[in-house]
Amino acid sequence: MAASDRVRPVCETQADALLALLTPFRRLALAVSGGPDSTALLLLVAAWRARRTAPPHIHVLTLDHGLRPEAAGEARAVAALSDRLGLPCRILTSTLPKPSANRQASARELRRELLVAACAELGAEALVLAHHQDDQAETLLLRLARGSGVYGLAAMPAQGLWHDGKGACVTVLRPLLTVSKASLVATCSAAGEAYAEDPSNEDAAYARTRIRQLMPALAGEGLDGATLAATAARLASAAAAIDDQVDAALASGAVRHPAGPVRLRVETLSALPRETMLRLLARLLAEVGGEAYPPRLVRLEGLVERLAASERVQATLSGVVARRRDGEIVFWREPGRTGLASLELAGPGRGLFDRRFLLEVERNGPYRVVPLGRLSEHGIDRKAVGDWPWQSFAGAPLLLGPADAAYCPGLAGEAPVGVRLVPITRRESLWQPELGTNPFGRREI
Incomplete structure (x- = not known):
């Protein structure tokens, strides 16, 4: 692709x-945020919505995190542009104290929490x-520097869940x-719209900024943003292929029980390459245990070795009990020392219980989900x-509903009309196991 092609604004067809x-x-x-990327997104989505015969309702969210003096003005500018484009806008603020360390990471977490809460309210x-x-290319390089495998190097998915x-x-x-x-910058310029620049994006104290500053030199060697992003897409395809095997x-x-436990035949594990086996176990731990991140590779390998060492053994990892008996392993959620937090919904909406059930x-409720x-x-009879x-x-x-109605998937009661309580299955992960010997099998991988 020629350089002139890369700087054209996004056209209507695209x-x-x-x-x-x-x-x-x-x-x-x-x-x-008011930067060039999200300003271009706002312009593109507003124009796209205007072309549709049955347009969706769209609400703009911008954040005044208070970490920079300019943030309040930038949020007001976003609100003004949204108003001109005919879209409602909400400025999100936080009263939390400013972080003293890891400011970029803290700002990202704060932004995510405020955005998710606002989406739920709206x-x-x-x-x-x-x-x-370019973000995708930088993410790939950052994860490469951390030693990530195929799942991490697949970088950001086009669709996910926060x-x-x-x-x-x-x-x-x-x-995008x-x-x-x-x-995206060209899109803003073509529309005659100004945008803000965050000076922290040029601060070499942050790893992403240092990676970004290397990009021109890497592009000179053929590693431009398009090439790196295409590599991430190929790795995402490879990760999907492994997940298809899983x-x-x-x-x-x-066999999955609707209430959460899973039973798995040991012979199923013994037939898999080690990488696929470890991916399968990592996914089961995430789905059954609800942890936000998979365990470290060394801990997962330790679980594998313990389960492979005896035909009658029980071990715990990532909030999951794994019990091997009679040629199968049963996985279930360990309630934990502090218990599991309940989930409450007063009316129409959706929420996560223990990151395992949607x-x-x-x-209208109220509806409440608690651990059984x-x-x-x-x-419930045993x-x-x-x-x-x-x-x-x-x-x-x-699930506890109005009039003391109680429902547990596959065990008790029936879900009320208009209410769904379903398990979440996960394919995404920022972790990749290494190849090696599968102790459940008899061959070297």
């Missing part, structure tokens, strides 16, 4: 193709972010991952669990 990612959603939120089905091709740790969650969309920053193994060798409610705890406390370990249901989700 924008329609990029923003097709947004079409399934009826209520959207845009995260706009009823937004998805949050649209302005991450672009949560605030308190039960609120929202789908996140990144429609194939668009260069230069094209899906097939789980479909043939695992609660979607279409009607002792079966007898809720009138015979109801069949041949599953009864202890494996202590951390199962119990």
Whole structure:
């Protein structure tokens, strides 16, 4: 691609193709900081919405984090531009004290929490972010420097899920991952719109800034943003191929209980290459245990060795109990020393229980999800669990609805009309195991 092509503004046809990612959603939120990337996103989405016969409701969210004196003015400028484009805007603020260290990381976490909470309050089905091709390239290089494997090097997905740790969650969309920053700047310039520049983006104290400053030299060697982003896309395809193998193994060798526990045949593990096996176990730990991040490779390998060493053994990792008996391993959520936090919804909306179950409610509540705890406390006979370990249901989700109605997936009651409580399965991870010997098998991989 010629340099002149890379700096052209995003045209209408290109924008329609990029923003097709947004079409399934009826209520959207845009995260706009006022910089060139998100300003271009705002301009493109507003024009795209105007071309649609049945446009979605779109709300702009901007953040005055108070970390820079200019932040308040930049937020007001975003609100003014949104108003001119006919879109409502909300300025988010925080009363938390300013972080004394890791300011960029702290600002990102604060931004995420405020955006997720605002989306929940507005009823937004998805949050649209302005991450672009250059961001993707920088992410790839940062993770390469950390020794990440194929899942980390796949960088940012076009669609994911954010949560605030308190039960609120929202789908996140990144429609601009194939668009260069230069094209987004050109889009703003073509529209005659000004934008803000954050000086911290040039601060060499931050690793991302140092990587960004290396980009011109890397481009001279053929490692430009487009090439690096394309490499991340290829690695994402490789990660998806491994996950397809994991899906097939789980479909043939695992049984999932609707309330959370999973049983897996040992022979299923023994037939897998080590990398696929470790990915399968990491995914099960995430799905069953609800941890935000997978365990370190050395700890996961330690779990594998313990489970492979004996035909009757029990171990715990990442909040999950793994018990091997009679040729199978049963995984269940350990309630933990501090217990599991409940989830409450007063009306229509959705939320996460323990990062494991998605609660979607279409009607007024109140609805509350709590850990099941002792079966007898809720009138559930141990015979109801069949041949599953009864202890494996202590951390199962119990939905308490109006008129004291109680429902636990696969164990008790029925879900009220207009209410869904479904498990979350995860494919994404920032972790990649190394190749090596599979102790469940008899061959070298």
